Amino acid sequence: MEAADQERRTVLLAISGDTAAFGALVRRHQAWVRSLLRRSCGDAALAEDLAQATFLQAWRQLASLRDPDAFRAWLRRIAINRLVDAVRRRTIVTESSPMTRRMSKALRPMSTSSRASISITRSAGSGWRSARASCSLMAKA
Numbered sequence: 001m002e003a004a005d006q007e008r009r010t011v012l013l014a015i016s017g018d019t020a021a022f023g024a025l026v027r028r029h030q031a032w033v034r035s036l037l038r039r040s041c042g043d044a045a046l047a048e049d050l051a052q053a054t055f056l057q058a059w060r061q062l063a064s065l066r067d068p069d070a071f072r073a074w075l076r077r078i079a080i081n082r083l084v085d086a087v088r089r090r091t092i093v094t095e096s097s098p099m100t101r102r103m104s105k106a107l108r109p110m111s112t113s114s115r116a117s118i119s120i121t122r123s124a125g126s127g128w129r130s131a132r133a134s135c136s137l138m139a140k141a
Contacts, residue, residue, distance in 0.1 A: 011068040054079040
């Protein structure tokens, strides 16, 4: 049996309520989901929490999956939405906060162009792109 056919059959069984089939889907896709989330936010612990939340939401909403062949894309969309929700819930750091002062002090040795791009990214808004950039900067520092 072809891998795509096996995946489709497993998804259809999971949609019908087969918990063992859903467990097989989790085992098959959990490393990929964690990796996707870890690359997106740079935080392994947060990625693990979001991966668990992704699979919980997937189980609860499995009946809404219209195309069993699109399971992986559907799961990716859930994972990214969970990440966006998590970033939106985080507290926005103000200019006078101790965290901002520590970051500014740590960034002083960087070139002026690097600091300028960081300022632009930080002031671009509180969306997930600015949080992603902050995660990347913190990982490189």
